[in-house]
Amino acid sequence: MFRKVLIAEDHEIANISIQKTLQDFGIQEAKYVYYCDHALTWIKKAQRDGEPYDLLITDLIFEDDNTPQQITSGIELVQAVKQVQPDIKTIVFSAESRSRVIDDLFSNNQIDGYVRKARRDAQYLNEALKTVYANKIYKSPDSADGALVKNSHEFTTFDIHIISLLAQGVPQKNIPYYLQQKNIKPSGLSSVEKRLNLMRDVLDFSKNEQLVAYCKDIGLL
Amino acid sequence: MFRKVLIAEDHEIANISIQKTLQDFGIQEAKYVYYCDHALTWIKKAQRDGEPYDLLITDLIFEDDNTPQQITSGIELVQAVKQVQPDIKTIVFSAESRSRVIDDLFSNNQIDGYVRKARRDAQYLNEALKTVYANKIYKSPDSADGALVKNSHEFTTFDIHIISLLAQGVPQKNIPYYLQQKNIKPSGLSSVEKRLNLMRDVLDFSKNEQLVAYCKDIGLL
DNA sequence: TTTTCATTTACGGGAACCCGTAAAGAAGCA
DNA sequence: TGCTTCTTTACGGGTTCCCGTAAATGAAAA
Numbered sequence: 001m002f003r004k005v006l007i008a009e010d011h012e013i014a015n016i017s018i019q020k021t022l023q024d025f026g027i028q029e030a031k032y033v034y035y036c037d038h039a040l041t042w043i044k045k046a047q048r049d050g051e052p053y054d055l056l057i058t059d060l061i062f063e064d065d066n067t068p069q070q071i072t073s074g075i076e077l078v079q080a081v082k083q084v085q086p087d088i089k090t091i092v093f094s095a096e097s098r099s100r101v102i103d104d105l106f107s108n109n110q111i112d113g114y115v116r117k118a119r120r121d122a123q124y125l126n127e128a129l130k131t132v133y134a135n136k137i138y139k140s141p142d143s144a145d146g147a148l149v150k151n152s153h154e155f156t157t158f159d160i161h162i163i164s165l166l167a168q169g170v171p172q173k174n175i176p177y178y179l180q181q182k183n184i185k186p187s188g189l190s191s192v193e194k195r196l197n198l199m200r201d202v203l204d205f206s207k208n209e210q211l212v213a214y215c216k217d218i219g220l221l
Numbered sequence: 222m223f224r225k226v227l228i229a230e231d232h233e234i235a236n237i238s239i240q241k242t243l244q245d246f247g248i249q250e251a252k253y254v255y256y257c258d259h260a261l262t263w264i265k266k267a268q269r270d271g272e273p274y275d276l277l278i279t280d281l282i283f284e285d286d287n288t289p290q291q292i293t294s295g296i297e298l299v300q301a302v303k304q305v306q307p308d309i310k311t312i313v314f315s316a317e318s319r320s321r322v323i324d325d326l327f328s329n330n331q332i333d334g335y336v337r338k339a340r341r342d343a344q345y346l347n348e349a350l351k352t353v354y355a356n357k358i359y360k361s362p363d364s365a366d367g368a369l370v371k372n373s374h375e376f377t378t379f380d381i382h383i384i385s386l387l388a389q390g391v392p393q394k395n396i397p398y399y400l401q402q403k404n405i406k407p408s409g410l411s412s413v414e415k416r417l418n419l420m421r422d423v424l425d426f427s428k429n430e431q432l433v434a435y436c437k438d439i440g441l442l
Numbered sequence: 443t444t445t446t447c448a449t450t451t452a453c454g455g456g457a458a459c460c461c462g463t464a465a466a467g468a469a470g471c472a
Numbered sequence: 473t474g475c476t477t478c479t480t481t482a483c484g485g486g487t488t489c490c491c492g493t494a495a496a497t498g499a500a501a502a
Contacts, residue, residue: 012343013238020237034340065340095316119255119286122233167434169427172489188451193490206390208489209433213388216437393459409481414460429459444502451496458489466481472474 001133002089004029004051008039008058008077009093014117018057018093021125036062036071043081043088052085055132060094078111089132091115093125098219102143113138153202155220158184162192163199167212167221172196222354223310225250225272229260229279229298230314235338239278239314242346257283257292264302264309273306276353281315299332310353312336314346319440323364334359374423379405381441383413384420388433388442393417 005027009015015032022030031053033039039058046052060074071077078090091113092105105111113128115121115138124140131138153159161184165175172192179187186192199211215221226248230236236253243251252274254260260279267273281295292298299311312334313326326332334349336342336359345361352359374380382405386396393413400408407413420432436442 010340011338012341013242013338013346014234016241016343017234017237020241021234063339117232117234118284119231120233122237125234166428166430169431171428186450190451190453191449194450197491207387207392209387209430210390212430212433213437213442216434221434394457407480411481411483412479415480418461446501447499449496449498451494453494454492456490458487460487461485462483464481464483466479468477468479470475470477472476 001025002027002054002129004046004053005031005055005057006039006042006046006053007032008034008036008056008062008074010034010059010062014059014093017122018125021122021129025126025129035067035069036073036077037069039077040071040080040084044084047085053088055089055091055129056081057091057093060092060096075105078105082110089113091125091128091132091138093117093121097143099143102139106137106139114143115140116143118142153199155199155215158186159195159199160215160220162195163208163211163215164221166208167215172208222246223248223275223350225267225274226252226276226278227260227263227267227274228253229255229257229277229283229295231255231280231283235280235314238343239346242343242350246347246350256288256290257294257298258290260298261292261301261305265305268306274309276310276312276350277302278312278314281313281317296326299326303331310334312346312349312353312359314338314342317440318364319438320364322440323360327358327360335364336361337364339363374420376420376436376441379407380416380420381436383416384429384432384436385442387429388436393429 005022007015007018007030009018015034019030019032031042033042039056043053043056056078058074058077062072062074064072071080074092074094081088081090090111092111093115095117096102097116102114105114112132115124115128119142128138128140161179161182162175165178166172170178173189175192176187176189196208200206203214205211205214212221226243228236228239228251230239236255240251240253252263254263260277264274264277277299279295279298283293283295285293292301295313295315302309302311311332313332314336316338317323318337323335326335333353336345336349340363342361349359349361382400382403383396386399387393391399394410396413397408397410417429421427424432424435426432426435433442
């Protein structure tokens with residue numbers, strides 16, 4: 001089993017439980033930090049001392065508490081750590097449930113495991129440790145996509161920009177101007193209208209207010 | 222200190238840590254359940270046996286895992302439990318950060334403590350236990366904000382109905398019809414328009430989309 | 443280059459929305 | 473009852489939005 005493990009998790013309650021889970025595995029050398037910057041510092045230090053960590057367990061979102069930090073999210077932490085020590089194993093432990101976000105972690109950021117904070121998370125974390133130690137990829141079953149797929153619409157960054165501007169009170173007819181400012185590719189008013197029309201159609205909405213409400217609900221805004 | 226405590230929390234990891242916190246307090250009789258229905262059952266059973274619980278610690282949101290449940294949220298659980306045993310103390314332990322929602326818990330649902338799942342949640346839970354045991358109200362400092370108090374508007378139920386209908390896609394001109402159905406007093410289109418105009422004016426908004434987004438943010442919808 | 447196809451933009455009629463003003467209604471008081 | 477005051481509703485114009493169609497642009501194939 002893993003010898004040295006580093007845990008980056010700002011919620012004290014979650015941190016405590018991860019500790020306990022590791023103890024049950026007989027892992028003695030575990031370090032627990034509450035900030036991403038501290039995590040990177042410990043990784044570097046261990047690397048220098050010739051006693052590198054085998055595994056990093058990290059959350060995705062770290063709440064800002066006005067302590068200035070260089071690294072502010074789990075994704076950035078993984079990327080920074082991989083630069084220092086490319087062979088380290090990483091497990092992300094987060095409440096994120098959007099399949100696109102989770103899949104991005106595996107494809108772009110080369111993580112080894114994902115456990116969603118949900119009903120049987122302790123059990124799944126346990127399985128993740130075993131699986132990742134065996135050099136395999138682990139994804140907790142409740143984060144395996146396909147669950148939320150009813151008549152959902154895959155929002156592009158273009159879509160999100162439009163809805164975001166609407167939610168900020170920009171009149172529809174002025175949206176082209178804002179899109180040009182950001183060099184976003186289609187910027188014509190008709191393109192905006194057509195895209196809004198398509199989104200409303202797919203989601204069976206009739207008004208833009210519904211789009212804003214929907215995006216707020218699924219955490220897109 | 223409390224003798225018998227019941228914990229309703231679906232996340233296994235969080236549940237484990239609450240257990241540990243209670244153990245550190247020397248509380249021996251603690252029962253841990255993962256569903257609201259089970260919680261109510263145990264409360265009733267203990268009541269019948271003449272050994273009632275002193276304290277209920279519950280989450281707000283319980284994830285649906287296709288196990289059919291009567292009670293599906295922490296608020297409903299508190300209300301149901303209070304009917305069975307009005308004198309029980311209740312602490313809510315949740316990630317909810319919207320002050321409006323938290324304040325509602327205290328005013329309408331008579332809870333004794335709120336601890337937000339955040340950085341120092343274990344420490345705050347500790348303080349909550351002591352404070353509530355001393356018959357006082359506890360609210361973890363990171364949920365006590367009041368930071369959102371800019372030029373805020375006191376929403377009436379009339380306001381909320383209007384915005385809710387907008388967020389559901391009802392055309393503005395049809396809102397009078399829906400208001401009449403619910404016997405809401407001013408139902409004229411002009412009244413609706415005037416009220417929307419006032420809300421936008423107070424909050425310095427120009428579009429209804431902003432109102433919907435704002436209400437979602439502060440937990441009004 | 444020309445042709446073809448897809449994407450983007452321009453335009454116009456009709457509906458919904460914004461907003462100011464004025465009429466109608468409801469409640470309180472002599 | 474008659475008067476005042478406040479709330480609610482009705483109306484009309486100017487604007488924005490919705491949506492279908494057509495023109496313009498651009499990219500890839502012939």
